[in-house]
Amino acid sequence: MISGTHIWKSFKGKVVNEDVTFSVNKGEVVSFLGPNGGGKTTLMRQIYGELKSDKGEIEIDEMDPYNALDVLGVVPQDVDVMDGLTSFEHIYIMGMLKGLSRREAKEMTEELMERFSIENKKVDALSGGNKRKVLIASALTSSPKYLILDEPTTGLDPQSRREVWNIISDLKRAGTGIILTTHYLEEAEKLSDRIYFLNRKILLFGKTGELRKKFANYYQVINVETGEKYNVREEELLSFIRNLNYKYEIRLPDLDEIYDKVISNEPN
Numbered sequence: 001m002i003s004g005t006h007i008w009k010s011f012k013g014k015v016v017n018e019d020v021t022f023s024v025n026k027g028e029v030v031s032f033l034g035p036n037g038g039g040k041t042t043l044m045r046q047i048y049g050e051l052k053s054d055k056g057e058i059e060i061d062e063m064d065p066y067n068a069l070d071v072l073g074v075v076p077q078d079v080d081v082m083d084g085l086t087s088f089e090h091i092y093i094m095g096m097l098k099g100l101s102r103r104e105a106k107e108m109t110e111e112l113m114e115r116f117s118i119e120n121k122k123v124d125a126l127s128g129g130n131k132r133k134v135l136i137a138s139a140l141t142s143s144p145k146y147l148i149l150d151e152p153t154t155g156l157d158p159q160s161r162r163e164v165w166n167i168i169s170d171l172k173r174a175g176t177g178i179i180l181t182t183h184y185l186e187e188a189e190k191l192s193d194r195i196y197f198l199n200r201k202i203l204l205f206g207k208t209g210e211l212r213k214k215f216a217n218y219y220q221v222i223n224v225e226t227g228e229k230y231n232v233r234e235e236e237l238l239s240f241i242r243n244l245n246y247k248y249e250i251r252l253p254d255l256d257e258i259y260d261k262v263i264s265n266e267p268n
């Protein structure tokens with residue numbers, strides 16, 4: 001399990017992560033969802049040991065992040081492929097750096113390239129989506145138990161995004177614990193078992209399917225003739241619809257709308 005307990009991190013007096021507590025189990029996909037500047041990357045960098053928390057504790061299978069490099073694969077947000085190499089060389093070299101023998105690195109590279117349908121070309125010439133696949137494959141050469149993907153689909157075209165989604169689903173099925181950051185609600189909902197909404201603090205969290213029920217204390221009543229929408233609190237719903245003289249539909253609000261509400265409540 002990866003866990004963070006009461007994590008705080010500031011830059012020059014500005015609090016970026018405030019009292020963040022979370023956990024990720026093996027075989028689980030957990031998303032940190034939040035706007036740009038919400039502190040996601042800062043939190044990830046503490047999990048993979050690049051930054052030290054000001055306060056709080058992060059543990060990876062009961063180790064501190066500096067000793068957990070063997071069990072953790074990482075694709076940082078701002079990382080790019082190493083130009084000049086072919087896809088094969090890129091993944092192979094990462095395997096060697098992770099301590100595989102030449103033979104193991106070769107086999108691992110072939111397997112990953114086949115599994116993710118990676119072409120063997122100069123990485124400079126690959127599309128954004130294929131570069132991302134090379135980076136993910138490179139992070140997987142050590143067969144990590146956990147994988148951190150910081151905004152793995154930002155900037156990708158829809159098809160590449162779907163390919164990365166498929167990779168994530170496959171890895172989950174194979175038992176890898178995955179931490180994903182995204183500002184796409186749709187992506188978090190589609191891929192993750194649990195979601196933490198992070199905007200400096202954890203504003204909401206829960207199982208993906210339960211978030212709507214848990215956090216939406218209102219329903220939307222929609223006039224099916226005009227499309228007009230009314231947000232009605234649960235306790236007022238019965239009396240509200242009793243007085244309607246048009247055809248209506250009742251539904252839970254979109255997670256998007258819940259998200260907007262949560263984000264707009266963010267303390268400054």
Ligand SMILES: Nc1ncnc2c1ncn2[C@@H]1O[C@H](COP(=O)(O)OP(=O)(O)O)[C@@H](O)[C@H]1O
Pocket residue numbers: 011012016034035036037038039040041042043
């Ligand atoms: N090394 C740094 N020095 C100063 N400020 C930083 C540094 N890294 C991040 N920040 C600030 O911390 C905030 C959160 O950034 P970040 O963690 O990258 O958010 P996210 O990944 O959610 O977009 C931003 O306001 C950013 O400018």
Ligand SMILES: [Mg+2]
Pocket residue numbers: 040041042077150151
């Ligand atoms: Mg980021």
